[in-house]
Every structure is written in structure tokens, then in C-alpha cells.
Amino acid sequence: MIWNDAIQCSHYLSQLAVAALIEEAELTPKPGLVDQQNSGAHTDLTLEMMIRSAQALQTTFANIAYIAFQREPSQQLREEIAKIGRCGEKVMFETTGGINTHKGAIWALGLLVASAAMHKPGTPSKEIASTAGRIASYPDRYAPQQMSNGLKVQQRYGVPGARGEAQHGFPHVIHIALPTLHKARQNNIPETLARIDALISLIAYLDDTCILHRGGMEALITAKKLAKAIISVGGVSTSEGWNGLLQLDQELLTRNASPGGSADLLAAALFLDRLYQETANQSNKCVTMTM
Template structure:
């Protein structure tokens, strides 16, 4: 059974949104991603997926713990422009956010990638240099991300090792490019499913699958190597080619994909972060009056 996900009313006009408003939007995107069920091998309403150290309660506690740091990022960016100094301020707040996340989850990494992605978008939203929609918001976030973090501690994370091994840019490259997997794949899939009359949960599942089908997800690569990545991408394509999660064939394909990734103990955590980005940007588009517009185009055929 697909669990219903919560929908918040639109915030005030974006140009007048406060730092707390931007934080609310980011936290809600994280909550909506976590609550969406069933997601292949990810934490959701059924259980922990392939994450033995996480569950839905921890994910929701982590999201709530990030509310204050997200608001601090929005305040830091208000009236600013992309610059090395702004990047450094945001990075410092981001490190505090990671500490709060770890405290909320008893030491588990629930949202490190999402802190980076949504933190940039919250800052870009607070700046709103030209009042543009999701594409411009993502472009402003990219302009911030391209500045180096002068005070980065140089941690050798799982993601960094995977990027070196496979020659990938990872989360940083995705942000520097303006989150193309969310803007050009996730958002169009979400809107296409809604236009076809599918329920919101099915539409969000299709958005996740559209991202999975193309993203070189470093979480999958870390846990299961190229075999897990290829299985996830092919499985996601199969569901979309069958008509999406709302169809009988698509649903069966989604269940097969879930079982396959669970057997491999591999989870598309990077795709989940970008689903949260997609939902955040979708909320901005809806409050801007562009809920039915299509951003970018995606092809479901190989």
C-alpha cells in the first residue's frame, strides 16, 4: 500500500519569505522524501530498507534537527551574492548541521548529502536575486557551490573515495551543474505523472525512479559497486517503461527492484537526496504559480 505524503499550503510570496519559511520548506521536503512509501531499498514507512542504522523515526528526527541550521543559512545569504565568503559561512553552518544530525540519529548519517544540496538552495532562495523559478534558483545555488570551501576539513568520506575510484564528480558536481537530475528529470517526471491523473505518491515515486535511471549514485556504488548501480538504473527504467509506479506492470517492476537492491544491500541514497531537492523546487514552482509547467524534457527510452 502507498502511504500518503503530507502536503503543506504554499508559503507567502517568495520575495517576502523569511529565513524560517525557507527552513520550513527544506524540512518539509526531507519529511516528504522520508515518508514516501514504498521506495526501493530506502528507509520508508515499511522499515529501514538497506540501512541497518536508520529508520523512519531517525530520519524524521534528523529533518527536524536541521530546521535551525537551514534558517541560519537563509539568514547568512539574505542580501548577499555568490562569493567565497558566503560559501565559507554556509559551509561552517553546514558542519554544525551535520553535528545536529548525528546527535538526532545516534551517530547515523541520515542527511549529509541533503544538507549540502538543500542548504545551497535555501541560501539561493533567500537571495532571490531575480525572483526566478526553480531553474534560476538551482543556477544561483550552483554559483555558490562553485566557490571552494577554504576551511573544509578534508574528510575522506565514502562518497569521496567512490568519486576517485570511478572518476565521478559526485554531489559537488551535481550542485555545480545546477542539480540537472532534479531539474531536468525529477521535476518533469513528477509533473507528467500528475498530468496523467496519478496520485501524489505515485508521481513522487516516478520522480525518484527518473532520477535513479540516470544518476551515477555514489551510495549505490559504495555499497554494491557497478553491478548494483546498473541493476538500479535498469530496474528504474523498466518501471518507467511500463508506465510508472501507478500501473500494475510498473508496480510489479518496482517491487522487483526493491527486492533486488535489498538482496544486494544497496540503497540509492544519492537519488533520495535529489528527490528531496525535486520536492523543494516543486514547492517553489507551485507557490510561483508554475505547478503545471514542464521544466526540461526527459526520454524514457534507452
């Protein structure tokens, strides 16, 4: 895929972002999260609602890619992206009847879509994430002066949260989720299990503000401990790891906690993974054809 203009680029990247959100939602089973089996700790959500919400955001991601196409990080661009993102949140709430399905994902994927539109196809994921971090580091002077649940948790527990993750170039995506996904594939682990392993790795190391908001520090510590135990026995493709996954799910449900932040970062990882695979392969084909 070599995009020739902003329209082509925005169409492609928005489709990829929506696909990543749907693939994350449909991944089953996921501990404490909405999937094809149940709604996890989210009694107000369904898989069908998650999919409708993701599809409704395609225009949002397309508009972000369009205005970011071949630009450089700047204060103005940061605020233009934020304005589009807030419009996207309104669309989301209208689609879901006021339920928050993808607010965190709009932030994370919006920044990555913008960054991808600024770079040439085939740019490594780490560079795209780094540029997204540069965009996120500019303040949004027009942001509503209200305290979100995520910001309350950040202040209470002193964790980086979604904002810190983005500003640092999505380290949990680049250094944890993607390497876990790639290693599992190299070991011939089925794709579904490889993606669950990537999610488990995020739960193990991320200070997930969604878990903190719903279950407090004790829930976060417990979730991390159980996730690391799954990793230590070789992941969910092993019988011990699978049993550990079921235990983690039950523990989260008991505490009414959900690793929503980890789910958002898994979607980000799936987006970057597919983007690099498709654009790098296409670029290589184009080089071969011209030699």
C-alpha cells in the same frame, strides 16, 4: 508568500526544507530506502529517526537562508554556508546517535535554500538551481581534510557525485525529477505514485554514489536497468511498473544497496516544486490585487 526581511525568509525556507525531507522519508514504498513499511537496506535507521533528524535541521537551514538573504554568490558566502552546514552535521549526529541520516541533504538543500533566499519569490526552479551551482563552484578553503565515502567513490569510479551535481546546477533535479513529477500530475497520476516515479527516474539516470559505495558498479548498472524498465512500461501506476518497483527493491536489498543520493535529490525536487508553486501563486495574487 512575499518575504519582507531575512527573518521571515529564513523561517519560511527552513520550514519548506524540513517538510521536503519528511515528505521524502514518508514516501512509501521506496526501493532500498527507509519508508513507512521498513528500513530498506539501512538496518541502523528508522523512519522516526529520519523525521527527528529532519526536524533538528530546521535551525541549520534557517541560518543558511538568513546569511544568504539578498546576497550574491561569493567565496565568502560559500564558506559561511559551509560552516553552518558543518554545525548542522554535528546537530544531526547528536540527534541520531552518530548515524548519518541527512549529510547529503544538508549539502543539496543548504545550497538551494541559500539560493532561494538570494532571489525574489516566484523565481523559476532552474534559476535557483543555477545560482546554487555558482555558490557550490567556489572552493571551501576551511573544509576538513578528510576523505568522505562520497569522495572515495567519485575518485574510484570517476562519477560527478553530490559536488558535481550541485556545481552543474542540479541537472538531475531540473531535467529529470521535476519534469517527471509534473508530467505524472498532468496525467492525473496520484501524487504518491507521481513522486515515486520521480524517484525512479533519478535512480535510472543518476550515478548514485550511495549505490556505488554499498554495492559497487554492478549494483548501479542493475538498479539503472530495472528503473529504466519501470519507466518504459509507464511508471509505477501500471501493474508492470509496480511489479518492477518490487523487483528493484528486492534487488537492492539483496545487494545491501540504497539509492540515497537519489533520495536526497528527490527531496531537493520536492523543495523546489513547493517553493515555486507557493511563491508564484502568491505573487500572482498580489499582482491581481494591485491592478
